[in-house]
Amino acid sequence: xxxxxxxxxxxxxxxxxxxxxxxxxxxxxxxxxxxxxxxxxxxxxxxxxxxxxxxxxxxxxxxxxxxxxxxxxxxxxxxxxxxxxxxxxxxxxxxxxxxxxxxxxxxxxxxxxxxxxxxxxxxxxxxxxxxxxxxxxxxxxxxxxxxxxxxxxxxxxxxxxxxxxxxxxxxxxxxxxxxxxx
Numbered sequence: 311x312x313x314x315x316x317x318x319x320x321x322x323x324x325x326x327x328x329x330x331x332x333x334x335x336x337x338x339x340x341x342x343x344x345x346x347x348x349x350x351x352x353x354x355x356x357x358x359x360x361x362x363x364x365x366x367x368x369x370x371x372x373x374x375x376x377x378x379x380x381x382x383x384x385x386x387x388x389x390x391x392x393x394x395x396x397x398x399x400x401x402x403x404x405x406x407x408x409x410x411x412x413x414x415x416x417x418x419x420x421x422x423x424x425x426x427x428x429x430x431x432x433x434x435x436x437x438x439x440x441x442x443x444x445x446x447x448x449x450x451x452x453x454x455x456x457x458x459x460x461x462x463x464x465x466x467x468x469x470x471x472x473x474x475x476x477x478x479x480x481x482x483x484x485x486x487x488x489x490x491x492x
Contacts, residue, residue: 322458325451332448339433349431352424360416369397373406402431
């Protein structure tokens with residue numbers, strides 16, 4: 311089957327519409343992240359100083375007991391994992407960690423993130439793989455959007471020289487931005 315100009319326009323249109331929510335998430339969280347609005351923006355954070363660290367292997371029971379003592383939510387997922395060397399339970403929306411500070415003391419830290427914070431972590435691929443599937447589909451679609459745009463406009467021979475000049479300028483400016491940003 312030959313892919314016609316009409317087919318490329320349909321592919322472009324339908325994929326654009328399907329992935330518009332993902333594009334909005336990536337654009338919003340990416341731009342705000344540049345302005346230092348990170349995943350803890352709007353989060354409710356509680357910190358409690360600990361007298362000592364829990365014994366190895368008893369971290370989960372220790373965290374749950376402290377959460378109950380302070381009437382805080384217990385995460386649904388209580389399977390412990392290490393996050394930056396700190397025992398952690400929960401998920402990207404709500405998690406509890408025992409953090410060793412630079413001075414050697416320990417704190418229990420709970421983080422209940424806002425929707426924006428969750429979306430930032432999705433952008434950074436910190437959630438489960440479901441959103442990663444959408445992200446990869448969106449990435450492939452972006453390439454198809456540009457390819458379909460090039461194919462649709464390839465028939466405009468009058469502006470071909472200008473178009474290739476702009477494309478070359480885009481490569482040069484992007485390469486310079488990367489080089490000077492390192």
